[in-house]
Amino acid sequence: MPGDPFYRSPAWRALRSIVRRRSGGRCEVSGCACQGVVVDHIVSRRDGGADYPGNLRHLCRDHDNQIKEGADGVRRNGGRLKVRGCDADGWPLDPARGRG
Numbered sequence: 597m598p599g600d601p602f603y604r605s606p607a608w609r610a611l612r613s614i615v616r617r618r619s620g621g622r623c624e625v626s627g628c629a630c631q632g633v634v635v636d637h638i639v640s641r642r643d644g645g646a647d648y649p650g651n652l653r654h655l656c657r658d659h660d661n662q663i664k665e666g667a668d669g670v671r672r673n674g675g676r677l678k679v680r681g682c683d684a685d686g687w688p689l690d691p692a693r694g695r696g
């Protein structure tokens with residue numbers, strides 16, 4: 597959750613840099629080559645997800661928006677990713693979303 601002081605801790609910064617290095621700066625969703633912008637817990641902390649690289653992934657803006665937690669702390673779409681992100685130039689792979 598955004599207000600969680602954990603996300604300002606040195607431990608989180610260290611984890612985040614590990615994940616960013618692992619991903620090469622790219623979204624880690626299969627088939628997505630977008631620039632990664634958010635390091636996300638696969639199993640969220642409120643559900644007991646570990647603060648460990650194996651439970652973290654680098655997400656692009658589109659994929660983060662799909663499952664971002666609302667003010668109530670509940671993930672959108674039940675935490676499931678739908679669209680396959682975008683290509684290396686940042687364009688959505690889903691043609692229904694159009695270009696720009």
Ligand SMILES: [Zn+2]
Nearest residue numbers: 623628656681
């Ligand atoms: Zn993505």
